[in-house]
Amino acid sequence: MHIGLRIFFGFFLIVGLATVLTLRVFVQEVKPGVRQAMEDTLIDTAHVLAALAADDMKAGRIAHGDFARHMAALRDMPVDADVSGLHKDSIGYRVYVTDARGIVRFDSTGTDVGHDYSRWNDVYLTLRGKYGARSTRTNPDDEASTVMHVAAPIRDGDGGRIIGVLTVAKPNAAMAPFIERSQRKILLYGGLLIGAACVIGLACTLWLAHGLSRLRGYARAVAAGERAEMPLRGGGELAELGRAVQGMRERLEDKQYVEHYIHTLTHEMKSPLAAIGGAAELLQEAMPASDRQRFVANIRAQSGRLETMIRKLLALADVEQRQRLEVREPVRLAPLLAQLGSELEPRARQRGVTLRLAADASPDLVAGDPFLLRQAIANLLENAIDFAPPDSEVTVRLERRGGALAIAVADQGPGIPDYALPRVFERFYSLPRPHGADKSTGLGLCFAREVATLHHGDVTLANRPGGGALAELTLPAG
Numbered sequence: 326m327h328i329g330l331r332i333f334f335g336f337f338l339i340v341g342l343a344t345v346l347t348l349r350v351f352v353q354e355v356k357p358g359v360r361q362a363m364e365d366t367l368i369d370t371a372h373v374l375a376a377l378a379a380d381d382m383k384a385g386r387i388a389h390g391d392f393a394r395h396m397a398a399l400r401d402m403p404v405d406a407d408v409s410g411l412h413k414d415s416i417g418y419r420v421y422v423t424d425a426r427g428i429v430r431f432d433s434t435g436t437d438v439g440h441d442y443s444r445w446n447d448v449y450l451t452l453r454g455k456y457g458a459r460s461t462r463t464n465p466d467d468e469a470s471t472v473m474h475v476a477a478p479i480r481d482g483d484g485g486r487i488i489g490v491l492t493v494a495k496p497n498a499a500m501a502p503f504i505e506r507s508q509r510k511i512l513l514y515g516g517l518l519i520g521a522a523c524v525i526g527l528a529c530t531l532w533l534a535h536g537l538s539r540l541r542g543y544a545r546a547v548a549a550g551e552r553a554e555m556p557l558r559g560g561g562e563l564a565e566l567g568r569a570v571q572g573m574r575e576r577l578e579d580k581q582y583v584e585h586y587i588h589t590l591t592h593e594m595k596s597p598l599a600a601i602g603g604a605a606e607l608l609q610e611a612m613p614a615s616d617r618q619r620f621v622a623n624i625r626a627q628s629g630r631l632e633t634m635i636r637k638l639l640a641l642a643d644v645e646q647r648q649r650l651e652v653r654e655p656v657r658l659a660p661l662l663a664q665l666g667s668e669l670e671p672r673a674r675q676r677g678v679t680l681r682l683a684a685d686a687s688p689d690l691v692a693g694d695p696f697l698l699r700q701a702i703a704n705l706l707e708n709a710i711d712f713a714p715p716d717s718e719v720t721v722r723l724e725r726r727g728g729a730l731a732i733a734v735a736d737q738g739p740g741i742p743d744y745a746l747p748r749v750f751e752r753f754y755s756l757p758r759p760h761g762a763d764k765s766t767g768l769g770l771c772f773a774r775e776v777a778t779l780h781h782g783d784v785t786l787a788n789r790p791g792g793g794a795l796a797e798l799t800l801p802a803g
Contacts, residue, residue, distance in 0.1 A: 359500050359503055359507070360473065360497060360500065363473065363495065363497075363500055364458065364473060364475060367473060367475035367493050367495060368475050368477070370418070370475075370493050371475050371476060371477035371491055371492065371493040372477040374420060374477070374491050374493065375477040375478065375479045375491040377392060378392045378422055378431075378479055378489075378491055379479050379480065379481075380392075381393070382422065382424075382430075382479045382488055382489045383481055383488065387422050387430050387431045387489075388430055388431050388438065392431075393431055396420060396431075396433050397433075399416060400416065400433060402416070417495055417496065417499045418433070418493055418494070418495055419432075419433055419434055419472075419493070419494040419495070420432075420433040420491065420492070420493055420494075421433065421434075421437065421442075421491075421492050421494070422479070422489055422490070422491050422492075423442050423443070423448050423489055423490045423492070424488070424489050425452065425487065425488055425489060426441075426443060427441055427442050427443025427444070427445075427448045427449070427452065427490075428440070428441055428442070428443075429441075429442055430489070445459060445461075445474070446458065446459040447459050447474040447475065447476035447490070447492050448476060448490045448492065450476075451476040451477065451478050451487070451490045452478075452487060452490060454478070454487070457475075457476040457490070457492075458473070458474060458475045458476065459473075459474045460472065460473050460474070460497070461474065463496075469497075469498055469501070470496075470498070471496070471497045471498075472494050472495065472496045472497065473494065473495055473496075473497055474492050474493070474494045475492065475493055475494075476490050476491065476492040476493075477490070477491050477492075477493075478490060478491075479491055601623075601624050601628065605624065607620055608620050608621070652694045652695075652696075653692055653693060653694065654692070654693075654694075654695065655690050655691075655692060656690070656691050656692070656693055656695045656698055657689050657690055658684075658689045658690075658691060658698075658723055658730060658732065658800075659684040659689040659723055661695070661698065661699060661702065662682055662684060662702065662721055662723060662732070663682060663684075665699065665702060665703055665706060666680050666682050666706075666721065669703070669706055669707065669710065672707070672710055673710050673719065676710060676711075676713065676715065677715030677716050677717075678710050678713045678715070678717055678718070678719055679717070679718045679719070680706075680710075680718075680719050680721065681718050681719070681720045681721065682721045683720065683721070683722045683723070684722075684723040685722065685723060685724055685725070687725075688802075689723060689730065690802065691730055691780070691800045691801065691802060692801075693779075693780045693800065694776075694779075694780075697776045697779065697780075698776065698780070698800075700772065700776070701772060701773040701776035701777065701784075701798065702732060702773075702798065704769035704770065704772055704773050705732070705734045705769075705770075705773055705784075705796045705798060706719070706721065706734060707769065708734075708769055708770065708796065709734045709735070709736040709738075709794070709796065710736075711758055712736055712738035712739070712756075712758065712794065713736040713737060713738050713793075714737065714738055714739075717736070717737040717738070718736075718737060719734065719735070719736045719737075720733075720734075720735045721733070721734050721735075722735075725802065726799070728801060728802055729782070729799050729800060729801055729802055730799070730800050730801075730802050731797055731798070731799045731800075732797065732798045732799075732800075733795060733796070733797045734795070734796045734797075734798075735789060735793060735794070735795045735796075736793045736794055737792060737793040738793050738794060739792075739793075740788040740789070740792060740793055740794050741756070741786065741787075741788055741794055742756070746786075746787070746788075749770055749786050750770050750771055750774050750784075750786070751771065752768060752771045770784075770786065770796075773798065777798055777799070777800070780800050780801070781800075781801055782798065782799050782800040782801060783798075783799045784796070784797065784798045784799070785797050785799075
């Protein structure tokens with residue numbers, strides 16, 4: 326399973342379980358909490374009414390005295406109240422009074438007068454000086470039919486003996502709308518909480534998974550030896566990890582790069598150094614002036630070759646170590662090609678080659694480093710001039726291809742042998758020049774490829790169907 330999915334499911338599982346358990350506790354506690362609040366209110370009401378009924382109870386007129394008349398009037402009194410959006414239009418209390426033996430002497434409903442309630446907990450416990458209350462079903466098969474009864478003692482004077490019990494009863498169903506509304510709100514806000522947690526968890530997971538994906542892509546590019554810029558910024562842990570990977574990569578690359586270059590440089594310098602050493606030994610001997618001049622010229626040629634090799638190698642090393650362009654500005658390719666054509670015209674004439682420029686692209690603008698682009702294009706042109714036979718043409722065309730500009734350099738030389746095609750961009754790989762000329766350093770095409778990569782472009786070298794080679798440098802249009 327993808328790490329992003331594992332993180333999301335883990336986060337959702339933890340938050341979901343915590344939310345569900347919390348909601349379960351809240352929902353389960355709503356009903357007892359509301360009933361406890363109702364019981365507290367009934368206790369206050371019972372004690373107030375017991376104090377009001379005491380005089381009539383002592384006088385023996387509880388069934389028809391002032392208390393009874395007020396309760397009857399209260400039963401018929403209209404009620405119009407709005408309790409937090411719930412309408413109340415009647416009084417839901419039932420009040421009954423029992424004597425010291427538990428016999429009902431007054432009932433606000435008028436149904437149970439004369440019945441013996443001495444066995445009910447509200448009456449039984451209150452007559453014995455304890456807190457008396459009960460919750461009884463009116464229908465044994467219906468749990469929703471429970472009625473809460475709370476009793477208070479009626480005393481003969483302040484602190485006197487208990488002469489009766491007043492009980493206030495209220496159906497628990499009267500609290501059902503409040504309980505249901507509270508539960509709905511809890512479930513609604515709980516659902517919103519879970520939804521918000523899912524959105525936050527998904528956002529965090531996507532952020533983390535995106536960062537890990539970018540870091541993984543960077544690590545794979547590093548492992549493949551590609552140019553890659555560390556994609557993460559900031560001071561987060563992922564950015565710190567990315568910078569650590571980048572630092573490790575740079576140290577390893579520096580070490581490998583130095584080892585590789587020392588090896589290749591020493592290998593390539595053996596031949597010219599051997600030629601210089603051999604010529605120097607021979608110059609110590611007596612010889613004709615013409616031979617001496619020939620050996621001196623050979624030393625100069627090999628020294629120049631070493632100088633060119635080192636210069637180009639340093640330029641290539643500088644380009645290869647770059648992860649991105651340090652200079653990026655608009656560059657017009659047509660004037661650049663015209664200027665290079667003028668500069669290389671003497672070299673082409675010396676070899677009997679005609680340079681022909683055709684710029685069909687308009688506009689001809691790219692974004693990049695003008696110095697590097699100039700050097701890369703010059704390498705392609707010099708390579709074509711060196712391989713072109715006398716009395717032939719080297720054609721340079723600038724063409725627009727969709728969103729890119731292509732510089733095509735075509736010569737009429739012998740082309741590239743099949744065995745050399747896969748290796749032409751390797752460092753120090755070079756083919757013999759026509760007419761016995763010395764081989765090049767084998768760094769020009771490699772340099773051009775690195776410059777193209779830095780500019781997010783490409784360079785190719787292939788044989789033309791009609792003979793000769795075709796080098797193409799493709800760059801994104803500016």
